[in-house]
Amino acid sequence: MPKTRQETLKNGPGLEYFIAKNENSHANRIYTKRELESLSHPYVEVSSIHGQGRKVCFEVYGCQMNLSDAEIVWSILQKHGYEKTYDIEDADVVLLVTCSIREGAEKKIWNKLDHLRGMKRRRAKLKNAVPMKIGVLGCMAERLKKKLVENDKIIDVVAGPDSYKDMPRLLAIANEDEAAVNVLLSLEETYADVIPLSLSSNRISAYVSIMRGCDNMCTYCIVPYTRGRERSRNVSSIVEEVKYLSEEGVKEVTLLGQNVNSYQDVSASQCGNSLVSDRETQTSRGFKTIYKPKKGGLRFVDLLYQVSDVNPEMRIRFTSPHPKDFPDEVLQLIRDRDNICSSIHLPAQCGSNRILNLMRRGYTREAYSELVSRIRAIIPNVTLSSDFICGFCSETDAEFEETLTLIKSVKYNYAFLFPYRRGNFFLKQYEGASLSVQFDSIFLGKNASAVHSWKLVIIKPHPKKVCFAQWMP
CATH class of the missing domain: 3.30.750.210 (Transcription Regulator spoIIAA)
Incomplete structure (x- = not known):
């Protein structure tokens, strides 16, 4: 008798039939998350996951979170035998920790990839040279995913923000001249068990x-x-x-x-x-x-x-x-x-209630102003900063003026100003300049009031200066 469809499916090969097995088969066990992380993948040799002294160079773009992420990745890679270098020409692995919040950040990364393309080709022509591997990590990797690998053949590794523990395996795959991609997002991963290592x-x-x-x-x-x-x-x-x-x-x-x-x-x-x-x-x-x-x-x-x-x-x-x-x-x-x-960053984004509603910010100008008053009542010496977007979709001149009046009334210590992507370029330039002029006048007044006063400062290194002093708050 011919078998029914149900019998065929029941007696047919299972998933384990299509997965290469190693000596110690784990097919019949159910594992906890911690146990799964410790298992080796059947298609990657354990020895190949070790970095064997290959040098890795980090380039970090965007927010402070990306710098923290780079330190997490470095902590993971160091445990797997990689070494760190600050000289990109000397690197065997170049990892770009990327940002997708603003268009300008992505443009910088694309320009850097064009530069790395030439470096990678020159390295390939050298005899006995270790091939350079290039990885794109972070938000841009998550946003563009496989397009980075499919459209730009110089990229070997694409890793999202929640896949950094997988980096040794991804680099091992890349060493076999295969594109390695992991952009899975997690509901649990916080890297609480990883102590970041400073770059x-x-x-x-x-x-x-x-x-x-x-x-x-x-x-x-x-x-x-x-x-x-x-x-x-x-x-x-x-x-x-x-x-x-x-x-x-x-x-x-x-x-x-x-x-x-x-x-x-x-x-x-x-x-x-x-x-x-x-x-x-x-x-x-x-x-x-x-x-x-x-x-x-x-x-x-x-x-x-x-x-x-x-x-x-x-x-x-x-x-x-x-x-x-x-x-x-x-x-x-x-x-x-x-x-x-006593320093609080309080992103307002806009001074118009209609635009705030379009942005889905969850508050009105009046509620925001009341919060500012309450903060200053509780913390009299507070330093306030903010973010503002100018030229948001359908923003009118009158609504832009509402943002200017909010700035005048709050008198922030400093702020970060961003033009929205869409809209007329010259209009965005004009609005951005207007915001900058408004802030500059406030900043100068606040800085002048601090002249001849005593402040507790911390001296920090700066990438473009010898050092700079940051005072408290």
Whole structure:
């Protein structure tokens, strides 16, 4: 009798038939996440994952989170036998940690890839030379994915922000002259078990990533699509990293996150106290979110409290926050702790309620102004900074003037100004110049008021200068 379709499917070959098996078959076991990470892949020899002293050079573009990510990747690669070099001509592996937030950042990366194309070809002509491998990591890798490999044959590795633990395997595949791509986003990965290694020596300040991803879904921002949903590291791993940095002589730590002050540790080890685990998210008055209030766990104020306790002489900063996540308890802790810098980045983006609604920011100009007043009432010596986008879709001259009046009323200490991608180039240039002139006049006045005053400063190295001094707050 001929077999039925169901019998054919039931008795046919399973997935394991199509996967090459090694000596120690793992096909019949169910593994935990930690066990799976420790297993070798059947199509990559364990020995080939080792770097064998190959030299890797990092080039970092964009935000501070990318610098933190580069240090995570370096920590992983060093454990697998890679060496670091600052000379790109001497590198066997060049890794570009990329940004997709702004068009200009991507243009810089494409220009760099054109330069690397020539270097790679020259290296290929040398006898007995190790072939140069080029990797694109981070947000641009996540956004463009396989297009980077398919359209530009010089790229060997494409790795998204959540796949850095896979870098040794990806480089092993690239060494076989095959394109290696991993752009899977994770709901869990925070790299809490990786201690980042600094790319520079004798550092005075350091970045500590406390969370990854973003749930805000602002209409102009690509971050939720390139870095995924919000997830936070557990408090204990962050505190341990800050202790390690303190012992290494670091004088200033900046806590990093795409929405840093929405931090929420819901790990089982931290939720035993019912008073903690039952709490609901507190937002700034007059602000709203597109998602349901989050419950449980330790919040940003709890983390700030513990981190600032590690070393009273170590400065604590944080970026980049969202205005909706500044309940009074956070502001009061900043006021009460001398080593938490009284410096708050408060991205406004625009002064028009209609444009703010189009941006899906979750607040009005009035609510934002009230928050500014409350911050200054609680922290009198606060330093405020902001982000602004000019030329957003359908923005009118009158709405642009509303942004200028907001700037005049708040009197920020400094700000970052960005033209929106679309629209008339000359209009964007004009609006950007108008914002710059407005800010310059405010900055000069604030700087003049600090002349002849005493400030506690930290001297930091600068890539384009001998050094610069940053004062507190």
